[in-house]
Amino acid sequence: MFRPLELFVGLRYTRAKRRNQFISFISTVSIVCIAISVTALITVMSVMNGFDNELRTRILGAISHATVSGLPGESVQNWPRAVQIAEANSHVRGAAPYVETQAFLQARRPSGALVRGIEPSEEPKVSDIDKHMVEGSLNDLVPGEWNIVLGRELAMTLGVNVGDKITMAVPEFRATPMGSVPRLRGFRVTGIFELGMQEFDSGLALINMSDAEKLNGLDGPTGIRLRLDDLFNARPVARELADQLGQIYRVETWMDSHANFFSAISMEKKVMFIILSLIILVAVINLISMLMMLVTDKQADIAILRTLGSTPRSIMGMFMVQGVLVGFVGIGLGVSLGSLLSWRLPQIVKWIEHTFHVTFLSPDVYYISELPSQLVARDVGNVALVTFLFSLLATIYPAWRAARTQPAQALRYE
Template sequence: MFRPLELFIGLRYTRAKRRNHFISFISLISMLGIALGVTALIVVISVMNGFDNELRTRILGMVSHATISSLDEGGMSDWAATQKKAEANSHVLGSAPFIEREAMLQGDRVGGAIVRGVLPDQEPKVSEVDRKMKAGKLEDLVAGRFGIVLGRELSYKLGVDVGEQVVVYAPEIQATPVGAVPRLKRFTVVGIFEIGMEEYDAGLAIVNLEDAQRLYQMQGPDGLRLKLDDMFNAFGVARSLAEELGQYYRVRDWMQGHANFFRAIAMEKRVMFMILSLIVAVAAFNLVSTLVMLVQDKQADIAILRTLGASPLSIMGVFMVQGVVVGAIGIALGTLFGVVLALNLEAIVKFIETQFNFTVLSPDVYYISDLPSDMHWSDVGLIALLGFGFSLIATLYPAWRAARTQPAAALRYE
């Protein structure tokens, strides 16, 4: 079978037992360094993807993909008809009315929170709060009974539990014969939920929509919360819906409320990628010293090839093949180990925790106590391509130096 001269000689040099074992040792170190760097990069990026996915899932468990809010302070009076029009859109999987206002809550202690009014039978269409209940049920929010569901951290802050009462103060003043007093209502705690996000567990209280309307003296809900088939196209779909409805509405998607949060995660991911890429680069550029020493060791062979008619480009090709082969083996090993670790990271971490009796992420400290991993094959391909690029660049200088070898000077003392 025909093989180019450069490939044939380069592979032969790679397989041959070298007289200088130090060169072989440096090649092995370079190979293992590339493998280690690629492994670390795949695992860390997979963990960053896992945290991003876990946080997005928890946030979307309480936040709808998009909201359409009325600009009328009294609320959306014709919300039922508006909901039918919204659900007729092919991109809308579900919708539910809501009221969302700030309030001061008083139990044994006082704390501020966001009070969200919902319809218990429709809320599961746009959120997962019914599946995150730790005590009671969302269905216990019956209109007229003034029940309230609190986040677990909020219940701790207020010092109340299921069956106890809290007073909700609306940030509005009403006139009475004894003067201006804040509007307030006594609610009974009928349930406690836990999402795993401090923003909601410590700052959200849920009541029935009709009870919220009475507390805030509204004629209807603030608007509709939507669940869509493509959460990344939420703003566009919500905007087109608002235009179809023919009135003035405020449109907001889930990314707008958490833009800085997800932007910070994306920035951390890019920074970690760049830092760990330097590890791969350092390991790849160890090939420079390996190939420079090899070129020096093979001066006579290079001179003979030149006298037999090999061009400088052919000589460059020989040593580039050697460097690329070493790099490719390191990349292949690193990719294999990285993929295996990324796919089994959670099981490996649990095994280590069991064997050594310690916790990597304590649930008492971190809301996410597992180490999630979400490997994307596109990331694996990009990392492998990056490692290959570094290996190829590292071969250029030694190969160019080999191509400049003068046969007469190299064979003078042979």
Template sequence: MFKPLIVFIGLRYTRARRRTRFISFITLTSVLGIALGVTALITVLSVMNGFEAELRERILGMTAHASITGLNGELHDWRALEGPLRQEPRVLGWAPYIEAQAMLNSERRVSGTMVRGVLPDYEPRVSEVAKRLVEGSLEDLKAGQFGILLGSELADYLGVSLGDKVTVITPQVTATPAGILPRLKRFTVVGIFRVGMFEYDRNLALIQLDDAAKLFRMDDAVSGLRLKLDDVFYARQVARELGPKLPDQYLVTDWTQAHTNFFKAIQTEKRVMFIILLLIVAVAAFNIVSTLVMVVTDKRADIAILRTQGMTPRNVMGIFIVLGTVIGLAGTLLGGVGGVLLACNVETVVPAIERLFGIRFLSADVYYISELPSKLLWSDVYKITGVAFLLSILATLYPAWQAARVKPAEELRYE
């Protein structure tokens, strides 16, 4: 049997006759179901990719890609490490820091926070805090003037603004004739930053490195060096390669150790969403089963005639596999195109829907990311469309097998 005949008959069955309009309607719903499922899956995964990329950018914009610290939590003579770091091609910049927990007291409230001492000249090399300032400037942190930069949420909680005073209370204590008293120092608010992450906007304050050394009694030591790399995904590799090049008293860590659980949770959520939304595609794909079963029932006499003319059961199966494959391919392609177009225009479509219906999906008062970001990965598109098409082909096997079992003698007995 000439193979294109199988394709010709299978394609012919996709066109409706007057008495088979209902079957064609079911076929259309199967195509649209697959298309909607694929579109939804591509769009949702693209939005989740966008959220992950946005969060990674914000987190890694404030935290170190890698850090060098001492085994006892202190790093002496950090400038001696600048030579070896310059020889590392993936290290773009470094900056010393002093970090410790403290209490911030204003006239209204008290809040615990992380206080980080930085050098204004070095800090822009490793973080984006200078770009995230909504008031003030990083250069306003000058040694001996005891200025402080606060996260926007922390400033709001304490009820302070530019020029106000806050008292920093450290865990270290001072022995006096009156007893043991905590160390405290008055600082002037010289800037406010907003990163868009609660971890930093509510729980971080920046002061000048020399002021931090005096406040926390670090003398000439720092807590460590923060490194910025050319590619954050090479952080673990750089940390492993850099460690043996430094003396034994130094410890090199990377951002994956500090935030690994957070990004693993996002990856787990993406996998769960993929499985859940894939069920929509699976339901639509297996609608092909009911469509083909009805086609087989309607075409039993035609199948019997084809069998009497020499068509083998395998050829009959091929006809209905072609029919189901065309349905699945049409839905997959339609959904793939729709998903790519929607994913690429989410940031335009969502605001238009919000304006049309007067609603707000992500309120800026509640969520730090008030706009839906989207990042289309072609690997996701290929995976989704491939799985959808595979499910469509699998859905054709049972009806095609039933068609191949039609017995010409029984079907044509009363014809």
């Protein structure tokens, strides 16, 4: 049977009883510290993934994955053809035209807003606003009835509710005997939505696309919003559509409009991984202490092995086996506990809040009131790999010290 000497002796030292314990106290401390560090790092990375995914979902629920537009302030030329070409792409799951403009809203109090004209029947193909309606429905945006749906915070700023009237002024001037004045139009509030993102809840209003075209003096939509099968594949799809549509169209993705925001989240995640990796490094120091104590305790054994013909490299391998084994056990426990904790973290947090009557993320302060968690296999693998490398490096110096043991000096007083 294949049994290398280094592996056999290393495992024998691990199984050897010391003071009637299966493993020394310092080895147990090393395993526990490594396991706790790995658990903490996996859990924190999962929570950050959860927040990233939650923010990404809420933002993309309002802005779509990609947009096709024409010249600024002008309608898209031959937009039915553009919709047909976009929907023919295998990666496009939905396409819907829209009209978008900045406007000034006046009710009890004034406020600026981004007004988007939509087709209520087509909007669910590209956004999730219909799933976040607090009052009313998008189907109430009937052409010619001049109805409007507001974000919840925007409605609170204006001081209106469903059924109230508001006045909209758009930057489309018309000539009158008194000079150029902006276009004004009254609207009736028929719905309120809440996406959970201040950017949209406080600054977005929806009207029917036909009404938006009349109000802005357009003969068609200003763009086409697209939903893709994979949001991370947006740029290649955008380049492909741009080549098919021609130079009179401009194709942009969510990565272009919110690049800085998601880059900041990605950078924060990387920095957090580096900082928490230092905790693992501190835990691995216990492993160095354990191996140094073992080397000191086994001086006589090392000397005997050297006199029997073991090489310094063989001696190093024996002690590295034990250090790596302790690291493996710690990593295994840490990955198991961290994965389980990350998987059940939202339920655990809810149980703690219910049991001890505390609130970690108050809905009055935070838009994301529940602690999200998303376990990613790649992150777990990176944590395990980094911990293993730290454990491997921690065994080198003690094993090198063991290999430098002089048999004559070690056996002098034995």
